[in-house]
Amino acid sequence: MPIVFIGPMAAGKTKIGRRVARGLNVPFIDTDKRIVESYGPIGEIFAREGEEYFRIIEREAVDWALGEPAVVSLGGGAVLNVDTQSDLENATVVYLSVTTAAVQARLGGGRRPLLAGGITDWERIYNVRRPTYEALATICLDTSNRPISGIADEIVNWVQERNDE
Numbered sequence: 001m002p003i004v005f006i007g008p009m010a011a012g013k014t015k016i017g018r019r020v021a022r023g024l025n026v027p028f029i030d031t032d033k034r035i036v037e038s039y040g041p042i043g044e045i046f047a048r049e050g051e052e053y054f055r056i057i058e059r060e061a062v063d064w065a066l067g068e069p070a071v072v073s074l075g076g077g078a079v080l081n082v083d084t085q086s087d088l089e090n091a092t093v094v095y096l097s098v099t100t101a102a103v104q105a106r107l108g109g110g111r112r113p114l115l116a117g118g119i120t121d122w123e124r125i126y127n128v129r130r131p132t133y134e135a136l137a138t139i140c141l142d143t144s145n146r147p148i149s150g151i152a153d154e155i156v157n158w159v160q161e162r163n164d165e
Ligand SMILES: Nc1ncnc2c1ncn2[C@@H]1O[C@H](COP(=O)(O)OP(=O)(O)O)[C@@H](O)[C@H]1O
Pocket: 007, 008, 009, 010, 011, 012, 013, 014, 015, 016, 073, 106, 143, 144, 146, 147, 148, 151
């Protein structure tokens, strides 16, 4: 089973996951990137087909990715799917958390359709999902005030130590 990154929007799942994959010398899969390659930009999928449809194609992408020997970064809402929740019980799950204060500087670009209301939406959505992230996590790291490189190095070392046990 792969190493899987979960957590709220802009916690660093995509950026840190990619670095960890490089550090471990294994393939990297970002499920959002796969969806965009097949269906176009996520904002357009939400606008055209709605969130429910996005969650269906997201589950397909997650189902495929979790069968690969890879580091896999999920979108923040992928853990809402109950099949994904049970799949993750058998995976190494890295939960990246971030505080409201720290995430504010990371929400530029406006690419995330669920954040039309900005930080208020981010906080509300995170509060709903937080117990799910906590329940699924093998390890949790707070990314708020640390550089991406240091967090990625810590995770690579942690995985290597686990593999040596
Ligand atoms: N530890 C960090 N410190 C500062 N900025 C970060 C950190 N982690 C991620 N970022 C920035 O936050 C934004 C969102 O990161 P991303 O990896 O796309 O998050 P996610 O995939 O969890 O939504 C990017 O611009 C990224 O450079």
